[in-house]
Amino acid sequence: MVEQISLYRAPTTVTDSERLAAWLDERVDADVTVRERFLDRHADEALPSAFAQARVRSPYEPETGSEMFGVVRYEKRALSHPERAGGVLYDGRSLQDALRKRLPTGSLDHAHVVLLDRVLGTWGEHDGRWHKRVSVLGQPALISVPGLYEAPAKPESYYEAQHRHALLSGDTPPREVLENEVDGDFLVEDDPRTTAALQGYVLSAIHYLATGEAFCDDERCRLSNPHRHPGVIAAQLRAPAFCPDHDAMYGNRRE
Known part of the structure; x- marks a missing residue:
């Protein structure tokens, strides 16, 4: 039973x-x-190296990590000045292992949910490539805020516009151009709906520790794990909040 929850900014x-x-x-x-x-709370001298070892080298290679001095120096700087970090995909499981070693306690009745400004991924054995993730469940649970924007697939209209631009100009336009041009319901960087959209992912982290259930199969439920932005919008921002089973557990106070 989860008795205490620490949510890290x-x-x-x-x-x-x-x-x-x-x-x-x-x-x-x-x-x-x-x-x-x-x-900030649990950093030590070895943490930059742990981040360097978790770096994904290629979208289609399972091996991760770099021991180059410049990479470790970058990770040390990124830990001290997170606003300067970006553009790197990290192995979520590797980072989770590194942060677990730095937890003050290993008890599962105290859930640690870490909000991160890093993009996380997991290796897909079924298709031989890395997949960006919003969350990595476990102890501690990792919730990637940029993953909310980058991991789910955009609506088809987004990719159609991207293809159209490429045919006309020979190049892919900046993401911001497409986001302003395309009609469709999807989340963008610094979206004002971010906090509301993350609520279900944070609850999923607690639910997993308490019950062992990873995600709900009902795509309408906030405990589901949609792979496309329209699904994220439907599950996290629209009624009903939960499927009947999870509503009985968590829906006693309505949205």
Whole structure:
């Protein structure tokens, strides 16, 4: 049983951690506490190397990591100045292992949910490539804020516009151009809906520790794990909030 929850901020993102914690507190029977950035609280001299070892080298190669001095130096700088980090995909499981070693306790009755400003991925054995993820469940649970924008596939209209631009100009336009041009419901960087959209992912992390259930199969439920942006919008931002089974567990206070 989860009795205590620590939610760690991601201060370089638009995520409102207090609002997340308040929403969670209404739905779980546990003490919810917002803490400062995990990578500030529990950093040590070896952590930059752990980030360097978790770097994905290629979308189609399972091997990760670099021991180059410049890469480790970059990761050390990124930990101290997170606003300067970006453009790197990390192995979510490797990072989770590294952060788990730095937890103050290994007890599963104290859930640690770490909001990150890094893009996380997991290797797909079924298709031989890396897949970006919004969350990596476990202890600690990792929630990638940029993953919310980058991991789910965009609506078909987005890719059609991307293809059309490529045919006309021979190049792919910047993401911002497509986001402003395409009609469709999807989340963009620094989207004001970010905090609300992350609520279900944070609850999923607690639900997994408490029950062992990873994600709900009902695509309407906030505990589901949609692979496309329209599905994320439907599950996280539209009624109903939960499927009947999970509504009985977490829907006692309505949206």
